[in-house]
Amino acid sequence: MFIHRHKVQFYETDLMGIVHHSNYLRFYEEARVAWAHQKGLIDYQKPGSASHFAVYETQVKHIKPTFFGDELEIEVQARSEGNRLIFQYRLRGRNGEVCSVCKTVHVPLGLDLKLLRLSAEIKTATESEQWTETWL
Numbered sequence: 001m002f003i004h005r006h007k008v009q010f011y012e013t014d015l016m017g018i019v020h021h022s023n024y025l026r027f028y029e030e031a032r033v034a035w036a037h038q039k040g041l042i043d044y045q046k047p048g049s050a051s052h053f054a055v056y057e058t059q060v061k062h063i064k065p066t067f068f069g070d071e072l073e074i075e076v077q078a079r080s081e082g083n084r085l086i087f088q089y090r091l092r093g094r095n096g097e098v099c100s101v102c103k104t105v106h107v108p109l110g111l112d113l114k115l116l117r118l119s120a121e122i123k124t125a126t127e128s129e130q131w132t133e134t135w136l
Helices: 023-038 120-127
Strands: 002-007 053-062 071-081 084-092 098-108
Touching (some): 002 023, 023 053, 023 071, 071 120
Antiparallel strands (some): 002 071, 053 098, 071 084, 084 098
16 A cells, blocks of 8 residues: 655645645645656656546545644555546544545546546556555
8 A cells, every 4th residue: 555645734724724625635636646656657757647547536535624734644545447547545644543535536538538448557556556445
């Protein structure tokens, strides 16, 4: 399982210092991109390498709030199913408590916006992943 860390910044919070709900999908995207980079699927020097996938579905469950200055730990797991790339995330906040869980589904698109098949590299990357449970 891949783990990504993020420190909550002031601009990610509301007036009470609580992370605004809209930022959770950003945290999950940051973790997903870090996962793909670690697997060699995305090159930070070539932003276009991340643009081959469209978001097909998102689900976020908010369990507990997170706050300015919190050190978040985001667990990422991925699998492929047909031409879909499925991610699940578990975000832990203070004291390692689960604060949010999420699922995103992505599909590969060509420049003409037509659906493509998953590449062999992505299938290989996800086959080596251990899918431990369904969090949502």
